[in-house]
Amino acid sequence: MSDAVTRAAATHPGLLASLDPLLREWLPRQRWFAGKGRPVTGFSLVAATELLPPGGTLGLIHLLARAHQPAVPTQGALPHPGDCYQIVIGVREALPPRLAPALIGHLEEGPLAGRTVYEALHDPRAAAVLLEAIRTRTRIGPLRFEGDPRQRIREGLVPRRVTSEQSNSSVIYGDTFILKLLRRIVPGTNPDLELPLVLSDEGCPRVPAPAGWLRADLDGLDDPYVLGVLQPYVRGATDGWELALRELAKGEDFTAEARALGRATAEVHTALARALPTVTLGHTQVRLLADGMTERLDVAAQAVPALRPYVPGLYSAFRALADLAAEGHTWTAQRIHGDLHLGQCLRSPSGAWSLIDFEGEPSKSLAERRMPQPVVRDIAGMLRSFDYAAHSATPPAPEWAIACRAAYCTGYAEIAGRDPRTDPVLLRAYETDKAVYEVLYEARHRPDWLPVPMAAIRRLSADAAP
Incomplete structure (x- = not known):
């Protein structure tokens, strides 16, 4: 898009290997994890993108990783190479008490050794970065933050996480927009973005028209991953x-x-x-x-x-x-x-x-x-x-x-x-x-x-x- 802001994306070798033991414990406890009842045996990296460099007071890493698990004997093997999950990881020296429920763990080795990592959607500072990226239509490495130019997104909308999450996670911004981040990711045209866009073009008022969305264009794939959709928030609904x-x-x-x-x-x-x-x-x-x-x-x-x-x-x-x-x-x-x-x-x-x-x-x-x-x-x-x-x-x-x-x-x-x-x-x-x-x-x-x-x-x- 002509007014998109393009930024370079940096990744650190060894990042996923250092996160692996923490994610094996943390991921199965999440409500949106689809493979409950089976241990996670390992991860493979799909993409890791720095949204904020981890060297400051707050780092932010967007992670797409496949979780490998044993096959279900009665249902055959899982589709290779396993489910891909989207995790937005915050990086701090130490967590303030208000972010304690978001803790993933403390890293003892790897590029982030000595730092604490956590689920960033709990952190209003981190959640604000996602909205600003959509507002400015930023491109960072494989990530594409895009939007409908007909809908204006104001600066400074205060985020709050929706606690009643199920298979995905949502953040409300100033009672104006709601961002739904998909957790289990597959390439292709996702109907959660496709159909609301179609209905918006048809002038159907029964579905909130998408104001922005997030995709990942990855090498070797014809279709991008749809990662999230920003829609108007129906206040008081x-x-x-x-x-x-x-x-x-x-x-x-x-x-x-x-x-x-x-x-x-x-x-x-x-x-x-x-x-x-x-x-x-x-x-x-x-x-x-x-x-x-x-x-x-x-x-x-x-x-x-x-x-x-x-x-x-x-x-x-x-x-x-x-x-x-x-x-x-x-x-x-x-x-x-x-x-x-x-x-x-x-x-x-x-x-x-x-x-x-x-x-x-x-x-x-x-x-x-x-x-x-x-x-x-x-x-x-x-x-x-x-x-x-x-x-x-x-x-x-x-x-x-x-x-x-x-x-x-x-x-x-x-x-x-x-x-x-x-x-x-x-x-x-x-x-x-x-x-x-x-x-x-x-x-x-x-x-x-x-x-x-x-x-x-x-x-x-x-x-x-x-």
Whole structure:
């Protein structure tokens, strides 16, 4: 870009080797680390870039490193050469007490011997460097800090780290912007940047338009790594999950919000269909789709004995979809959100809904996440989210979920011109597939939550295939 600031990047031989023993202990403890339950056996360097020279009071090193781990015996080997993680490392002589939770460790050897290294996103001084680099569109070695010239980024916005992080990390700047740094990095076009840019060009107001982004251009790769996205911060917004639970606790009706959320979802789908290609799914494609759902059910039933009595009824949902396709029925597929639920939606103080986090399911490849799919997949995810919220209440409120489902579909139809409930075979198949996924996830990670998807499994297995 013509106004980009280019700076040289310096790296130190032996840096990763000196960090290796510290990162082996620190990395698996992070919530965003994907390889939990398996030891880290080593690291290989992808890129190390100095953002601030480590010789001063504060050094800042941007690190891309692959973590090597033993393969999962039941799932085959990890894709070679292992998951690549993004870590922004701060370097100080000693940490002030406020940064103690960010400690990675003290280095006894290597180019930073005698210094303390830590997770820099905890440090407002370090986080400010990232925003300034985007604001000035700086280039440092392989790193490209870029932005939308139509959006002005003021100097001096005060950063604060978002503590409720999951698979990524975020920093809010002055209640004006939020920077989402991706943690597990893969090369290619990331939908978390791609789709909001597309929707911005379409003039869709339901998704905050990216103001800036960070990429890495690495030798030997045709596609850059997308490392982070800066978007306007929706001040005073409440995410849909928190809002739903709050209204449930007060015994308040949520159908007006569910209907508005359905309209917002349809606006996003309609804009994506205008901007990006759509495809028609015929017999062959739908049979493969149904086969994939069936295989996932088989895997889940093998792992979760409680699911097995319901397998015959669940199979019928997938058979009904394949049978309808064999009769000549077709469906349209397009780009979608890919991981839609109440927690991916924000309600502003004005009452407007926004959709966020277009990354898709992190466990899937970028190619899978970017494939056109029926919009019903997003809709099924939201319907399951209403069910989760209802079963989180004390006592559970299944009638609340039923009312929200109806209102959401009604709102969707008001914009899209078609009610998802008019295609019950496709909707049931996707809801069933989602519930099966939830059963496997909860059994492995949150056994106390297993009754929530199991209630849906009982209902879906009892539904007669239309």
